[in-house]
Amino acid sequence: MGNADTNSRIALNIHELQTAIAKAAERAGRDAKDIRLVAVSKTVGDQQIQAAITAGLKEFGENRSKQFAERQASFNDVAWHFIGRIQTNKIKDFVGTAALVHSVASERVLRAIAKRAEQLGLIQSLLIEVNTAHEASKDGVSPHELPSLLEVAQDLPTVRVQGLMTVAPIASELEVQRCFADLRELSEQMQQSFAGVTNLALAELSMGMSDDFLLAIREGATILRIGRSIWR
């Protein structure tokens, strides 16, 4: 397929997606402006990313640190989110350049990010990933481990916890919805427990991908991470 075809296909996909997001927001009685779209570009090339930027997207996500660093450098007019599993020896690739790190799931990683941010003289925004599916194969802290991780975070002034993130399992609609509802309830509980702690903002809910973003919007998602529906 030619470049022009690829570009117009991506522009159309983005338009359809934004329309679906707006409709779902309206059905949920929410303002679509409160829902950010992060385009997950891990499976595509630079041309597709450029097409999405031309079509108006401003936030992108990568799940591998090396590719994150390369793309953030190539396309530095847009915001880049790190959404993948974190290895502490690779955090230099995204701390300081990521608008938001979605996938912090241990005290070790949290402290490593805080230390790197301190060296760079900046504050790194991040989310804590929660395993709402209760599956051993899934990343994220379990809901009962979350309070103690936030207690660690509140004493680390070079990180700012903007909220929570989850990846739903491939399961029934009911089960996926339960995961998203659990993340929202957990977020509300944590906002109460840590009210007034300045570096724990906890307003963001990063949940919803190509197959489940409508449910996520219904349950309060503020950030959608979408790949396949944009690039297909």
Ligand SMILES: *Cc1c(COP(=O)(O)O)cnc(C)c1O
């Ligand atoms: C790949 C990926 C996405 C996007 O998934 P799609 O099904 O392509 O929309 C979202 N979140 C994470 C963590 C991912 O790795």
